[in-house]
Amino acid sequence: MTELATLDAYGELIEPMTLRIQRLLPGPVDRVWAYLTESELRRQWLAAGQMDVKAGAPFTFTWRNDELSDPPGRRPDGFAAEHSMESRILDLDPGRKLTIAWNTGEVSFELEPAGDKVLLTVTHKRAPDRATLLNVSAGWHTHLDILAARIGGKPQTTSFWEVWRGLKAEYDKRLPA
Numbered sequence: 001m002t003e004l005a006t007l008d009a010y011g012e013l014i015e016p017m018t019l020r021i022q023r024l025l026p027g028p029v030d031r032v033w034a035y036l037t038e039s040e041l042r043r044q045w046l047a048a049g050q051m052d053v054k055a056g057a058p059f060t061f062t063w064r065n066d067e068l069s070d071p072p073g074r075r076p077d078g079f080a081a082e083h084s085m086e087s088r089i090l091d092l093d094p095g096r097k098l099t100i101a102w103n104t105g106e107v108s109f110e111l112e113p114a115g116d117k118v119l120l121t122v123t124h125k126r127a128p129d130r131a132t133l134l135n136v137s138a139g140w141h142t143h144l145d146i147l148a149a150r151i152g153g154k155p156q157t158t159s160f161w162e163v164w165r166g167l168k169a170e171y172d173k174r175l176p177a
Contacts (some may be wrong), residue, residue: 009145011137013175017105017127019137023144025118025151029111032118033095035147036109043067045147047085055092061085061102065160069146073159104132120144133175138167 011021025032035041039048045068047061062084066072075081090106091099099108105126112119122140127133142164149156 009141010170010174011122011141014123017125017133019124019127019133019140020121021137021140021144022119022121023148024114025120025148027113027116027118029095029113029118031151032111032120035151036098044150046143049087051089053089053092053094053098055089057089059087059089061087068143068160069156069158071159073161075161076165104128104136120147130175130177134168134171137171137175138164141167141171 009023011019014020035045037051037053039050042048043064047063049059049061051057051059062082064082065075065079066081085102087100087102089098090101091097091108095111097108097110099106101107105124105128107125108121108123110121110123112121122144124136124140127136142160145163146156146160
């Protein structure tokens with residue numbers, strides 16, 4: 001069996017407060033890249049926000065938390081219907097790597113062709129504390145499952161927030177205290 005065939009859906013800590021999570025997505029790379037960089041496509045699985053795709057460029061991500069799935073499910077306490085976050089592109093290799101900074105750390109998206117598929121590796125560095133790490137672990141896991149469904153042309157039939165709650169509890173068990 002190849003490494004790609006044995007990908008675990010769960011993220012893993014690769015150093016303290018740094019999560020890495022991978023998904024094997026339908027290709028080609030250009031399509032996956034568009035879902036990372038184009039606001040309307042990115043809004044369907046993560047957050048909207050026009051992005052000048054160049055290193056150093058600032059932009060604003062806007063999460064519309066009731067539009068992440070249909071049905072959206074009940075948001076947890078403390079999560080607004082809409083949330084915006086100032087961000088900045090730190091590093092860029094078009095079609096291969098995008099690294100951004102925001103208030104809960106630094107996130108890199110790396111794309112690697114894998115036959116007719118694309119291996120997407122998301123690394124979230126410098127979570128400020130364990131509570132944030134659990135939120136982003138469950139968040140990335142759920143967002144990436146939605147991305148895989150969207151790119152694969154499959155309907156999203158589960159509630160984002162119900163899945164997120166279950167995954168947060170699972171990551172609480174999996175990640176060291």
